[in-house]
Amino acid sequence: MNARPLRPRTDRRFTLLGAPYDGAATLGWPGSRYAPERIRAAMKWILQRREDGQVYCLDHAALHPFPEDLLADAGDVRTVAHDLEATLAGAAEGVRDVLAAGRTPVLLGGDDCLLYPVARGLAETTEGTVAVIHLDAHLDLLDHSEQQGSHSHSSGMRRASELVNVDVAASVQLASRHFNFPSSLAFREKAGLRNIPAAEIHRRGSEAVAADVLAHVAAADAVLLAFDIDCVDPAHAPGAGAHEPGGLTSFQALDLVQRLAAYTDALVLTEVNPLTDLNDQTANLAAYLVAHYVVHGGLAGPGPEGAGARS
Numbered sequence: 001m002n003a004r005p006l007r008p009r010t011d012r013r014f015t016l017l018g019a020p021y022d023g024a025a026t027l028g029w030p031g032s033r034y035a036p037e038r039i040r041a042a043m044k045w046i047l048q049r050r051e052d053g054q055v056y057c058l059d060h061a062a063l064h065p066f067p068e069d070l071l072a073d074a075g076d077v078r079t080v081a082h083d084l085e086a087t088l089a090g091a092a093e094g095v096r097d098v099l100a101a102g103r104t105p106v107l108l109g110g111d112d113c114l115l116y117p118v119a120r121g122l123a124e125t126t127e128g129t130v131a132v133i134h135l136d137a138h139l140d141l142l143d144h145s146e147q148q149g150s151h152s153h154s155s156g157m158r159r160a161s162e163l164v165n166v167d168v169a170a171s172v173q174l175a176s177r178h179f180n181f182p183s184s185l186a187f188r189e190k191a192g193l194r195n196i197p198a199a200e201i202h203r204r205g206s207e208a209v210a211a212d213v214l215a216h217v218a219a220a221d222a223v224l225l226a227f228d229i230d231c232v233d234p235a236h237a238p239g240a241g242a243h244e245p246g247g248l249t250s251f252q253a254l255d256l257v258q259r260l261a262a263y264t265d266a267l268v269l270t271e272v273n274p275l276t277d278l279n280d281q282t283a284n285l286a287a288y289l290v291a292h293y294v295v296h297g298g299l300a301g302p303g304p305e306g307a308g309a310r311s
């Protein structure tokens, strides 16, 4: 049965890392290297609303704790523009350092090749197994191709699934849609990797899906929340590396993050692309996703029923 009880983490602190690297965007639009800078700028709008270590959360009509050190910014990890392997190593090292300091990493990509080093950093510091909750329009299960190699924005989940203590059968992919490689279906079926497509989230609603996801990942000892911004519909998040209609609304994405945050041990947020964005609309959404992740994943408790909620 479950290796750990499904209990929210309610007393912890987060460290923000940037990874301004889009050298593995291959078939998508490049530009996510500029995302950490734009998301940090958008964060300032949110952070200036703190008073006396609290923020007024209008969604829940509650005051939530947001002390100064809830989210520290450790700057950017070591990225090397011409060297993918060195960049992956630098990102994994950054994640390990944050975890070793007893804090929870929030890494801002960069393209989605960065899912892998964050999974690796978490897996290498976890005694036991790691599950991945992967929100993405795509499956990112490509093994290898001539154009994309083995470590592109299309292979992060495949590479993560090869890590020795990543529990693929306890992992789940959310918000996928349209068409993908038949070989990716074959991999999913063989590995037992669950998939909840965007259409199912639209039908069932984010609350029911979040409860389902939490029950599924409870078999693992630690959980990575991997969020490719293209899980959100391009109407709500135009600043992405690819546009796939039929995606989540910004509300659904925020609601899922609020409900999942307290049960996860790291966040990687990728593919925000300031070069295709409109007036920082997507960077702003990303900043709110991070803010809700740290507020509901840290001290306030998860979702509308958060332990720290007070009217």
Ligand SMILES: [Mn+2]
Pocket: 112, 136, 137, 138, 228, 230, 231
């Ligand atoms: Mn994607």
